[in-house]
Amino acid sequence: MLLSALIWIPVLGAIAIALLPQSVPNLWARRMALAIALLVLLLLIPITLGFNPDHLEAQFSEYLPWIGVLGLNYHLGLDGLSFPLVLLNGFLTLVAIFCTRAEIDRPRFYFSLILLLSAGAAGAFLAQDLLLFFLFYEVEIIPLYFLIAIWGGGRRGYAAMKFLIYTALSGILVLASFLGLVWASGAKTFDYEPLRHHSLPMEVEMALLIMLLIGLFIKIPIFPFHTWLPDAHVEASTPVSVLLAGVLLKLGTYGLIKFGVGLFFKAWIILAPGLAILATISALYGAFSAIAQQDMKKVVAYSSIAHMAYILLAAAACTPLSMTAAVFQMVSHGLISALLFVLVGVVYQKTGTRDVTILRGLLNPERGLPITGSLMIIGVMASAGLPGMVGFIAEFMVFRATFAIFTIPTLICLVGTGLTAVYFLLMVNRVFFGRLPDNLAAIPRVAFQDHLPSLVLTALLVIFGLQPAWVVRWSENQATDFVVSPELRRPTLGTAVRSPLSAPSLVAPAISPTLSSD
Amino acid sequence: MLTAPPIPFQPNINDFIARLEQGQALLHDSPENVIEVVGVLKSYGIVLDAYSRNLIYIANHQFLRLFPFFKYVNGDRSLPRLLKHWWHDRINYEYAEYCMKAMFWHGGGRLDAFLDTPEFATLAAAAIQARWRGNPAMLTLHKLFPDYLPEQVRQLCYYSALGQFWRVMSDIFIDLSDAYDHGEIHTVPDVVALILNGLVADASRPITYRVELRGQTYDILPPSQGLTFLMDTAVPYVEAVFFRGTPFPGTISYNAQAYQIPQDQDQFAYGALYADPLPIGGSGIPPTLLMQDMRHYLPDYLHAIYRDRLRQEDDLRVQICESFQKSMFCVTTAAIQGLAPHPFSTNDPTEKAANRAYLKTWLRRLQESRLSRVA
Secondary structure, eight states, X not given: OHHHHHHHHHHHHHHHHHTOOTTSOTHXXXXXXXXXXXXXXXXXXXXXXXXXXXXXXXXXXXXXXXXXXXXXEEEEEEOTTHHHHXXXXXXXXXXXXXXXXXXXXXXXXXXXXXXXXXXXXXXXXXXXXXXXXXXXXXXXXXXXXXXXXXXXXXXXXXXXXXXXXHHHHHHHHHHHHHHHHHHHHTOSOOBHXXXXXXXXXXXXXXXXXHHHHHHHHHHTTOTTSOTHHHHHHHXXXXXXXHHIIIIIHHHHXXXXXXXXXXXXXXXXXXXXXXXXXXXXXXXXHHHHHHHHOOBHHHHHHHHHHXXXXXXXXXXXXXXXXXXXXXXXXXXXXXXXXXXXXHHHHHHHHHHSOOBTTTOXXXXXXXXXXXXXXXXXXXXXXXXXXXXXXXXXXXXXHXXXXXXXXXXXXXXXHHHHHHHHHHHHHXXXXXXXXXXXXXXXXXXXXXXXHHHHHHHHHHHHHHHXXXXXXXXXXXXXXXXXXXXXXXXXXXXTTOOOOOOOTTOOTTBOTTHHHHHHTO | OOOOOOOOOOOOHHHHHHHHHTTOOSSOOOHHHXXXXXXXXXXXXXXXXXXXXXXXXXXXXXXXOSSOXXXXXXXXXXXXXXXXXXXXXXXXXXXXXXXXXXXXXXXXXXXXXXXXXXHXXXXXXXXXXXXXXXXXXXXXXXXXXXXXXXXXXXXXXXXXXXXXXXXXXXXXXXXXXXXXXXXXXXXXXXHHHHHHHHHHHTTTOBOXXXXXXXXXXXXXXXXXXOOBHIIIIIHHHIIXXXXXXXXXXXXXXXXXXXXXXXXXXXXOOOSTTTOOSSOBTBOSSSSHHHHHHHGGGOOHHHHHHXXXXXXXXXXXXXXXXXXXXXXXXXXHHHHHHHHOSSOTTOOOHHHHHHHHHHHHHHHHHTTTSSHHHHO
């Protein structure tokens, strides 16, 4: 019941907060939301203690027949791929709630939606049934739509509608792919593990994979399906941006590995060179677009597009190391982007603008935002892959793994990483250095509690940068399992395939001849 | 929060002239300004007292010491005192030396003129010979480089003169604080009047300098020269420290080759009245070191005002600097009033015209200062 608790406690909490009587002070809505988020994090402690990364089958499984005629079952499970993301979701939900001002408008509705969003993401990561995944994947769109449309910026209506249309289309494509898989394979269930062993004709598998990929590319997002993201980020409030970049985009990359690689392995191998090229284009597009931006949030948003593309590159390479790198990059990007959005939020809250042409000299130790500026510099260093930070480990792993498979795309992506330093240092130089202008000299002081989330996130960037094994150990075996040829995988258990990261013998034979010749 | 960009400073000189002619101060009269000025001058008075004692100690007891390692401890070389000093729990005496060097560099007044006379050279030579008697190495070096040690003596004269000047100013500012505590100060013009009275009272106070070497006293600035407090230290000090200052490293990097520094020292405008309170953290004059020192001696009533403001303790040094600049415009007002060719209350049209021309000269120099922002 532990996994269900991760989903249903936030749902019940959301209902309880929504039903709080008007006589109860608004402050209590935030307190309750914090308590619920904290409870979910506490629940993750026994899960962490009980989780065995050596076991490749889903752990803590919960199975409940639901709508038999549809083949839909309530099947939850935790594996090495979803475990870090569930932890990330729990942690960033707490950060997002903590970052929300207590005096926000309509707090009951707001915090209910945040908790529903978190529950939806947790459900999607835990679902072991394709239809159940789709349901949670769609469910999280609704609270996010309202969170942007109600508490967003000046163009919130436009941004929320754009987000809704794009992600609804994404959901339709994902659902179509899943339905096609089940119908074409003649399966009577949407359960994930049995469906991995289908034997569809290649052309059918390819068509289904392309459908799934387009759906997930919208979610991640990958160029040219990305246009909803900068608008959504710019109009969303800081806590929503934290969840959007830190967790919700990861549903797309999670889907890539879990369903793209896991269900359509042979077609994936054929498409992989194209995916690598697309990832390269997306990385460069994100980087160059970030250079051109004047809004700090847009810089971070386009940076997200670039960094999420590295996950696609790693997934395309399809080696044990690259899959582990993809998972690590998800965690790394989740923490870094959350930190950067929190800090941009502090700048916006205190100065009333995010325009890099207006902001200047915010590192002023007396009247600027010196701690925020210092943490921002650490954050952008992590994003640019400075050694000692989590971003370095993630990108080093990605490029180390993909270089042998996709040499030229990897080299071009390395240029993209260099561009990360360019656009972020341009932003930092404009916003934080120089003399604080007189019209910015009346910035209110930042309280310690406003610094706390970014301090914790910064600490994690350094800790996981120095000790990456604390992240990698949970997922490396599972990641390896994804690239094991279905023929070599035990058909019913999907377990006990233990291979070191460099063991090529168990890796699908198709990979080497196909990809290395590319 | 972001506010509207400031309107470029176009000070109306005539407004300030009219204000001064009516006996008011450059600084706008308000209860908060009175509290800020008196409070910050109290802490400044305490700090000046320490600076003054140290400058005079160096002039008298560190005479031509080539390696004056202990010049900031005023003769107390006990381990606790040294540890306290090295832990940096101390007054930044370096600031006083920067001011002294600014005065020495810009010169002005009869003190500067005297230091270039043969009479001074004779007096300095006697003191130098007494200081290095029995030290053939130093005396040989002195013969090889005959300008070095006299220049050090000139500098020591400024140590002593600034020490004596600040001795008086410290007492004036403490008296001001006492008068305020006794309910005798209510307005900014009251503050200016008390400072002016203090300056006038000590205007002709002699500035002299003599050192005792090997049991014998040597005059360096003899009383016979008639150097006085007001014209030979106060006026050059205001000119050097309030107005001209030095191009100090800070956020802005002054680049002489890019003509960011005027060719003519007279055109310098880096003094306390022009100083940007924000780029603190850079070295130089002002405001960092002085503000660091003054924050230790803020009276409670002023500290409470600072704590009630937007950034509370976060920008304490900037707030002190802004208050300090207000107080320096009061001192400048007193100097303007004290040096005026005729009383401002005169009804004689010729005297009025002379006063007006005099005031215009001052106000033109203050056009680019922080006057419009703090007044």
